[in-house]
Amino acid sequence: MPVFRPLLISLPLLWAGSVGAQTSASLTWDEAVHRLQQGSDQLAGARAVVAQRQAQAEGIARAGGPMVSAQGVAYTYRMSLDLDLDPLKQGLGNAVNLLPPQVAGMLPALPPLPSNYTIERRNSSQSASVNAVWPIYLGGAPDALRGMVGAQGDEAQADLQHSEDEAIAVLAQRYFQTQMARRAAALRDAAAAGVAEHDLAAEKMLKAGVASQLERLQAKAALQDAQYQARKARSDADLVAMALARTLKFDGIPAPSTPLALSSQALPSLQDFINTALTLHPGLAKIAAKKAQAEYLKAGTKALNKPQVFAFGQRSLSHNGDWLAGVGVRFNLWDSIDHQAMERSHQSQIHQAEAAEAQARSDIALLVERQWRSAEQARSQYISLAAQDELGQELLRLRRAGLKQGTSTAIDLIDAELNLSKLRTERAQVAYEHVMALVGLLQACGQIQSLADYLARADLRLE
Structure with a gap:
């Protein structure tokens, strides 16, 4: 096993080096959102559904209107009829036999008749006419059909909005996670560089006899751990950057340039967000569309039981110019569908949508409150950590001065360096948690597109 250890350690380093060697390109948050909206296959599919519903609505916009058609016919025919003449021959013979002999003798002999005779007729002709049907009253069926398709379009639009919000939320997670990981890697690199200096100082102090062998070994172990943590942080940063690149179909490694940011002022009131x-959550729009579909289905079912009145006309285009016009009424006396049961079914769908809406409103309000509180908690925590950051800097300054004066050891200085790096990494993590809570809050409010405005107004930035 020890033989393979150097190879196992070098593999992640080689991978990280190969990733880091690719081209990095600066990418703002607005640019990332634009690339996502232009290149996402999922959003393209959702937009195609919306376009299909819109085209369908346009196609039936005039449903229930007049219909005019032209009809032309050209034809030729041949008809034949076979006549059996044997009964006629027998009848004539019997009739002659019934006559008096004197009279029968005076009649000329009957010509011989064939046993059968075929009559044949051939002809060709053509005709043309214009037909018109104008529905006058259809019980509201066309309106129900148009309403149904329109509600389906509203549902598709709500699905598109939900897909866009979800995609932007995932993008925000990967974009700002890349920001946080890059900052953590930079802090780890700086800490490792500082520990390396302190390790060198500890080695010199050991040779000068002012430090013990234990302190030297502690410094060396701290250096190796700091270097490992720095390599790991760089590898993690490259990995999340690669995930961001895949999300955006980005060539090379993206370098997010919009920093993690938060405001020193509190967010607007919770009730405003609720x-x-x-009002704007896409889930509520989808439920409303489902309810509207059930209502239009119910109206369509009722329309099938109502009488239908229509006008019709026909005019021949041939030389005689015949025409026909009238008004018709159609009413179903009985069919195989239980319309009352269908109406109860649609009414149950309406009740189901109403119950889903009530539950969704409760869930959305709870979600908004949870995200709002999480964002405020992270904001307060980030601000409170500022004092610890100042304390860490002051402690590091004192340890450096103490090392020169002989009142501190190299290990004390290394601990102060690592603790400050850890604290600043923790602050970056808290800033990331605030931004993610803000993303969830805006998504729940149907306003995730306004994330850029919140970040632009923030006065605390992690450049």
């Missing part, structure tokens, strides 16, 4: 969410 009111917005209960």
Whole structure:
């Protein structure tokens, strides 16, 4: 096993080096969102559904209107009829036999008749006419059909909005996770460089006899651990950057340039966000579309039981110019569908949509409150960590001065260096948690597109 250890350690280093060697390109948040909207296959599929529903609605916009058609016929025919003449021959013979002999003798002999005779007729002709049907009253069926298709379009639009919000939320996670990972890697690199300097100082102090062998070994172990943590942080940063690149179909390694940011001022009130969410959340729009579909289906079912009135006309285009016009009424006396049962079914769908809407409103309000509290908690935590950052810097300054004066050891200085790096990495993590909570909050409110505005107004930035 020890023989393979150098190879196993070198593999992640080679991979990280190969990733880092690729071209990095600066990428703002607005540019990332634009690339996502232009290149996402999932969003393209959702937009295709919306386009299909819109085209369908346009196709039936005039359903229930007049219909005019032209009909032309050209034909030729041949008809034949075979006549059996044997009964006629027998009848004539019997009739002659019934006559008096004197009279029968005076009659000339009957010509011989064939046993059968075929009559044949041939002809060709053509005709043309214009037909028109104008529905006058269809019980509201066309309106129900148009409403149904329109509600399906609203549902597709709500699905598209949901897909866009989900895609942007995933993008935000990967974009700002890349920001956080790159910052963590930079902090680890800086800490490793600082520990390397302190390790060199510990070695010199050992040779000068002012440090013990234990302190030297502690410094060396701290250096190796710091270097390992730096390599790991770089590898993690490259991995999340690669995930971001795959999400955006990006050539090379993207370098997010919009920093993690948060405001020193509190977010608007929780109730404002809840009111917005209960108005703009795409899930509520989808439920409303489902309810509308059930209502239009119910109306269509009722329309089938109502009488239908229509006008019709026909005019021949031939030389005689015959024409026909009238008004018709159609009413179903009985069919095989139980319309009352169908109406109860649609009414149950309406009740189901109403119950789903009530549950969704409760869930959305709870989601908004959870995300709002998480964002505020992370914001407060980030601000409170500022004092610890100042303390860490002051402690590092004192340890450096103490090392020169002989009141501190190299290990004390290394601990102060690593603790400050750890604290700043933790602050970056808290800033990332705030941004992610803000993303979830805006997504629940149907306003995730406004994330860029919140980041632009933020006054605390992790450049």
